Amino acid sequence: MLETIFIMTATITLISALLAITAHNVVHALLYLVVTMLAISLIFFILGSSFAAALQIIVYAGAIMVLFIFVTMMLHQGEKSLAQERHLFHFSTSITAFVLCSILFCELAFILFLAPSETLNDISIAQLAPAITVKQIGQQLYGPYSLLVVISALMLLSALITAIHISKNAASIEIKTEESNL
Amino acid sequence: MIPVSWILFLSLSLFSIGIFGVLARRNLLFILISLELMLNAVVILFIAGSRYHSSSIANSDGQIMYLLVLTLAASEIAVGLSLVISMYRQHHHLDIDKLNKLRD
Numbered sequence: 001m002l003e004t005i006f007i008m009t010a011t012i013t014l015i016s017a018l019l020a021i022t023a024h025n026v027v028h029a030l031l032y033l034v035v036t037m038l039a040i041s042l043i044f045f046i047l048g049s050s051f052a053a054a055l056q057i058i059v060y061a062g063a064i065m066v067l068f069i070f071v072t073m074m075l076h077q078g079e080k081s082l083a084q085e086r087h088l089f090h091f092s093t094s095i096t097a098f099v100l101c102s103i104l105f106c107e108l109a110f111i112l113f114l115a116p117s118e119t120l121n122d123i124s125i126a127q128l129a130p131a132i133t134v135k136q137i138g139q140q141l142y143g144p145y146s147l148l149v150v151i152s153a154l155m156l157l158s159a160l161i162t163a164i165h166i167s168k169n170a171a172s173i174e175i176k177t178e179e180s181n182l
Numbered sequence: 183m184i185p186v187s188w189i190l191f192l193s194l195s196l197f198s199i200g201i202f203g204v205l206a207r208r209n210l211l212f213i214l215i216s217l218e219l220m221l222n223a224v225v226i227l228f229i230a231g232s233r234y235h236s237s238s239i240a241n242s243d244g245q246i247m248y249l250l251v252l253t254l255a256a257s258e259i260a261v262g263l264s265l266v267i268s269m270y271r272q273h274h275h276l277d278i279d280k281l282n283k284l285r286d
Binding site: 002003006007010013014017018020021026029030033036037040043044046047048049051052055056059060063064067068071072074075084085088089093094096097098100101102104105108109112113132136137140141145148151152155156158159160162163164166167169171 | 183184187195205207219222225226229230250253256257259267
């Protein structure tokens, strides 16, 4: 039962990821990316970490998608950008990348299926721990991992400052170029 | 219970798809989308590791690393999208092959 659901979800994940990568329209790609994120969160549910699944839906399918969609709304020009994108990405330009990626994929799959089988079997047979509750994660975060919380807070702050700085610079450059054009 | 090799296979296929996107696309927005896919492939491995770890004390480590990767993805996307906006304002397209000058 669980295996069937896992296979279906994994298939949906891979197909929608491929469609998101090969789409010409940015909006279509973002919709396929949302489907991918929801399928990945279902995989997290199957693996027993419901907190991570909820966070995946809230942060990826919510916050990050909203950022992408705002930028797309600012930059998308309908048929013109679609034609540009068709010019930038078509089948003949991506053959080399496809060959390189399939070589990498074959190598990884080779390593995976030729790994000493007893290690993988040991992991599968090992007694499964009970699912982790949010309370345990919180205790870990404010106990041994408190430095990690500080580091991620600093990372978010620096990302915020960087984003504001870069967009401000871009605005001033645009004003300058408009003035010089006048 | 799901075998570990299935999850590893899913993760490496998703990672290969992400690398294909980074290599083949020339639009900056699609490269950011591919980076998101690659981060998600790694995150699946972390969650699977937290599930299959046999000792019951230390097995929330994978989910805590997931939190860190989530924060990293959010800040990376914020900076990356502001770079996209800045590039579009200066060049009026998103083709990264046109970025061949160090300034102006």
